[in-house]
Amino acid sequence: MTAIKVERLKKYFGTTKAVDGISFEVNEGEIVGFLGPNGAGKTTTIRCMMDFIRPTQGRIEILGLDAQKNATKLKSNIGYLSSETNLYKSWTGQEHIHFLERIKGISKFDEELIDKLKFDTRKKAGALSTGNRQKLGIILALMHQPKILILDEPTVGLDPLLQNYIYEILKAEAAKGNAVFMSSHNLAEVEKICDRVVILKEGKIVATESISDIRRKRIYTVHAYFEGEIPKKEIVTDGIELIEEFSDGLALRIKADIRPLLHKLSEYNNLKDLEVTHASLEEVFMEFYK
């Protein structure tokens, strides 16, 4: 079942088209990564989902309800973490937790989170390091075990051990049927835990793909070395991108079937060496960013 449905969402600030007609869905039990370069419109989309800002056009449905008209009701079921983890500097962690418990009810999960994240609740938020602020933000977002998690860069500032713990929690939440929608710049993290990615660029979606589909995308880097003359013009044709030129060879990128290129290269008697490597998932992502 669809947990989050964004339909033709547009958000303009004057003449700036921050988000320009995007549509995507997040299903229950799914972890969806929201990727894109800075200024692509990720945070604007998330703020529209949270009803902090109102769409210029389009509609957002969360758990089958209009996210704008039912914002107050829906927030009982949403755990939200902002990218800045804004906290009250003069309040301790415990005061933040207690404040949310007064609003949303007693949490049965906060002690476990505090314990696992090794978070000192007695310190004032103003005295916390970036990582500890992030820990508190995560505790506040997760402590009421919401059906929907909307997280803006959830593991920024956390060490690898804690990152892994967060991944475990998010996977466990998804396994329970809850939906996780998270923006991230950490491509390895996205590869590790997300089922699907929505990639945004200049306010538009450039790809919505499952991680397995992205893995199947074939991008090759080919290093070809020649003795004597390099047949650059003949080789660098449509679909073949020249990355670098050496004194005795070429570095090429090809985003399609590699066999025609290999066949062409084999026809040159002065070809002395050839190296073919698969692009990493990170490089595939970067293709969308460009």
Add this chain to the structure above:
Amino acid sequence: MLAIIGKTIKSNRVGLGIYIAIAASFVWMYAAFYPSIFRESEKLREAFKAYPQDMLKAFGIEVDSFISSFEGFISGEHFSMLWPIILIVLVIAYAASTLAGEIESGTIELLLAQPISRLKVFFSKYFSGLILIIVFIALSNASVFPFARLYNITIHWQNFITLSIIGFLFAFAIFGFCFMLSAVYSSKGMPATITGGLLIIMYALKIFATFQESLDKLKYASFFHYYDYKAALLNNHIDLLNVAVFLAVGIICTVVGAVVFVKRDIATT
């Protein structure tokens, strides 16, 4: 709603205590001065004759009442300028930093991410502010009673209650205006600057209106004209027009602020 009110008041309690302590310490000082002022009233009356009468009028000092009663003395010394300034600073500091300040710092997202409507967030912060104002007015003015007793000064307690009421209405109007701006802007500097600037202009208008008869009507554009502390302290009286003006400004600004806050985009920086 109560959770927000409770937390907001708790967060501001130290600041509020400082404001009350400052106001009360001035009351203490004036109460300590007053017996000697009363004893030397004739000399003081002579001294006042040397002052430009317009200046005394502009700063709300009526020599007869200033010398003859504690209410007259403290109205000229404390409630004409110092106490309203402390009150104004408290009101602006809270109102500007509450909504606009929380948008600026980003903490508003923590509130808006909870299952509380924006209207409830607005009025939780609003009522918290009113409670802080009431506590400040009540305690700073109540400090008159022990200090008057300490120095054997006879006072008319009803007049101080009347003064507290007009003082509250004055603060209510300023608070409503500044809170409205706080709902409109995303940084606390703008509401504080606009409200502070407007009050300085209003004060100047009142002074000009006192000095020049041709500018007399300007006084109606000034909150300081409607904040009639002398009528409250000396005659135990509040003009209904003053009540109406302050209530109208406060209520209209609050409604406008609430509508804007509910409808606007709230994007933290």
